[in-house]
Amino acid sequence: MSRKIWVFDTTLRDGEQVPGAKLNLYEKVEIAQQLKKLGVDIIEAGFPASSQGDFEAVKAVAEKVGNTGDIMITALARAVQSDIDSVYNAVKYAENPMIHMVLGTSDIHVEKKFSKSKDQILQIGVDAVKYAKSLLPQVQYSTEDASRSDFEYLWKTIEAVMRAGATMINVPDTVGYAEPEQWGEMIAKLNYRMKNLDDSVLLSVHCHNDLGMATANSLAAIKNGADKVECTINGIGERAGNAALEEVVMAMKTRGDIYDIYTGINTKEIMNTSRLVSSFMGLDVQVNKAITGDNAFAHSSGIHQDGLLKSRDAYEIVHPEDVGLDDMELVLTARSGRHAVKNALSKLGFKDFSEEEFEGIFEGFLKLADSKKEVYNHDLYVIVENYYEKTEKNNPNSQCYSDQFYEINDLQIVSNSSFPSASVKVSKGTEVFRTSAVGSGPIDALYSAIAEVTQIPVKLVEYNISSVSRGQEALGKVKIIVEHEGEKYIAKAADTDILKASAMAYINAINSIVVAKINPVVIGEKATV
Missing domain, CATH: 3.20.20.70 (Aldolase class I)
Structure with a gap:
């Protein structure tokens, strides 16, 4: 017994x-x-x-x-x-x-x-x-x-x-x-x-x-x-x-x-x-920490992703659901293979590609992944639409919705003890928005300004900054969790300017919400907290 x-x-x-x-x-x-x-x-x-x-x-x-x-x-x-x-x-x-x-x-x-x-x-x-x-x-x-x-x-x-x-x-x-x-x-x-x-x-x-x-x-x-x-x-x-x-x-x-x-x-x-x-x-969990680290159930290697998509037990001995997570995370990076990218596109409803079309889309994915490090679902919409515009082919998935996603173009932060303020320039498709806001601190002001543009109400549940390299030009990684209509979404971004990284992370979270509204079955970027 x-x-x-x-x-x-x-x-x-x-x-x-x-x-x-x-x-x-x-x-x-x-x-x-x-x-x-x-x-x-x-x-x-x-x-x-x-x-x-x-x-x-x-x-x-x-x-x-x-x-x-x-x-x-x-x-x-x-x-x-x-x-x-x-x-x-x-x-x-x-x-x-x-x-x-x-x-x-x-x-x-x-x-x-x-x-x-x-x-x-x-x-x-x-x-x-x-x-x-x-x-x-x-x-x-x-x-x-x-x-x-x-x-x-x-x-x-x-x-x-x-x-x-x-x-x-x-x-x-x-x-x-x-x-x-x-x-x-x-x-x-x-x-x-x-x-x-x-x-x-x-x-x-x-x-x-x-x-x-x-x-x-x-x-x-x-x-x-x-x-x-x-x-x-x-x-x-x-x-x-x-x-x-x-x-x-x-x-x-x-x-x-x-x-x-x-x-x-x-x-x-x-x-x-x-x-x-x-x-x-106030103690960050080491990203590769067993069981509770951010990467414990995240897979970015193309070999691993391919194996997992064929059979979960190929690289998974503990199911993420057993410890309170929704699912494993297949992180799309330049190391991701065709199988992982095709799987992610399929979840967004993009399934009817010819081999030639997929190879062209995959090439666009690799170019973005090399520059952006990590590719989100909303990026995939843009990659698909850009491919068809560039090749002048008919898009079998005519509604790509890429003009619904937000991009941070520029920002200016004033940090002081009296009136911390932020001004942002944000684009959505061909539209460009400029606005300013004040807050209790520079991040509060920045997020208030972006919220005014997007008009998507969210509650900031968690905000973390960590260094991912050393020296004066160190990359700062920002991870946030936001809540919208009862669901929580996680987003990350990295930059040598932590305020820019903060803005990028917030925009990524907003875009994840947009993806969820376009395709409610997509939960890959929702948080499990």
């Missing part, structure tokens, strides 16, 4: 330790609500003793998210009474609260960090567990820096705190030092001893990613008997981060033949959770 693996999410505690990622009370509660929707078993909501603000945030999570017994709320304490009191007073409002404490077991921590003997540290841990146990029935004890600890002393500590009443033992690879094979062997030995002592106590691991092995180490631990895994969304956390929840969960799900286990995670909420965390914390 498959065994359950408990998922402990520490995004709100370890994840928040990333410099600049501090969350306010409202944001913590919102993320906690989403984590509950995702189906995690335990939320570590913070470190209450660190500040009054964090105490109040943990308390709010306990009251508003932990108000049903199907999720456990905890927070971190050092093995001292005042910290334990802070955790208790913050999490006690949850229906299923737990106290989590941490104390080092490696020689480096015992001798250099605490300047105490091993026996003294062990007794501090036992006393702390006994005190916590007098407050709440659920107590987790973490043996910090376990991967660099003497094994027999580590076991002696675990045995002592289990006898003192700990209900969960967490074994952290605090500095990402572990190696999967050795780590797995150690977890197997601990699991054997713990189950013989008290098989009701859960064995947990908390792996850091300093050497890029956090996910591998977490999975090795699970294969060797660990009952629970501690993770963060998008793998965020101290230094190089933690094991990424989405990677661990999807690895277990995809390779069920290896692990024969299950979790309570609703994987269809993974992308929603990832984007919420990224947005609130």
Whole structure:
């Protein structure tokens, strides 16, 4: 029979330790609500003793998210009474609260960090567990820096705190030092001893990613008997981060033949959770990040696109729908092959091409792709119409609609503290529009000006800028998500001028909406958020 693996999410505690990622009370509660929707078993909501603000945030999570017994709320304490009191007073409002404490077991921590003997540290841990146990029935004890600890002393500590009443033992690879094979062997030995002592106590691991092995180490631990895994969304956390929840969960799900286990995670909420965390914390997800990166289900290679169109399993082991996306994304670039371009044209209704006509259209596609980097659906309409105008052939798809799409011709931005303003020149077919607008900032003014021209009402849901090259001439990439009539659309653009890139991204989003109105079945450029 498959065994359950408990998922402990520490995004709100370890994840928040990333410099600049501090969350306010409202944001913590919102993320906690989403984590509950995702189906995690335990939320570590913070470190209450660190500040009054964090105490109040943990308390709010306990009251508003932990108000049903199907999720456990905890927070971190050092093995001292005042910290334990802070955790208790913050999490006690949850229906299923737990106290989590941490104390080092490696020689480096015992001798250099605490300047105490091993026996003294062990007794501090036992006393702390006994005190916590007098407050709440659920107590987790973490043996910090376990991967660099003497094994027999580590076991002696675990045995002592289990006898003192700990209900969960967490074994952290605090500095990402572990190696999967050795780590797995150690977890197997601990699991054997713990189950013989008290098989009701859960064995947990908390792996850091300093050497890029956090996910591998977490999975090795699970294969060797660990009952629970501690993770963060998008793998965020101290230094190089933690094991990424989405990677661990999807690895277990995809390779069920290896692990024969299950979790309570609703994987269809993974992308929603990832984007919420990224947005609130201001931490962009690496584009090639497994599962939640922008490119995780995007394919631009012609060889890959051809294979995928013939059979999804040729290059796809995880279905994007399983993690909350609508579908895979075939990105049209100069590397795309004929099959991908023909497929994209077919979705737009362009199907009746002769071989000669398609080759001419494909040539136009390659020319645009070389200059524009990425080709959108609205570009395909223009390419088709340009081909027939240039060759003076009759267009079998007489209504190409290319004169309905917008293009940014010029812009001027004035940024100051009083009246940020923008002036734009936008064309639509043969029509040219000029307008100006003011806003709360330069981007707001720019988008207000473009909106005045297009008269397509949209709500800006997300706006991100990132650098895609270095130096003074660095390319700035802008990614936006807009909402129109209940649907969300994603668009991107890159330029050395980030304001121009911002305008281009907005125009691309508007044109995606126009495409959807022309052909409602086209959803390739809609966002899944």
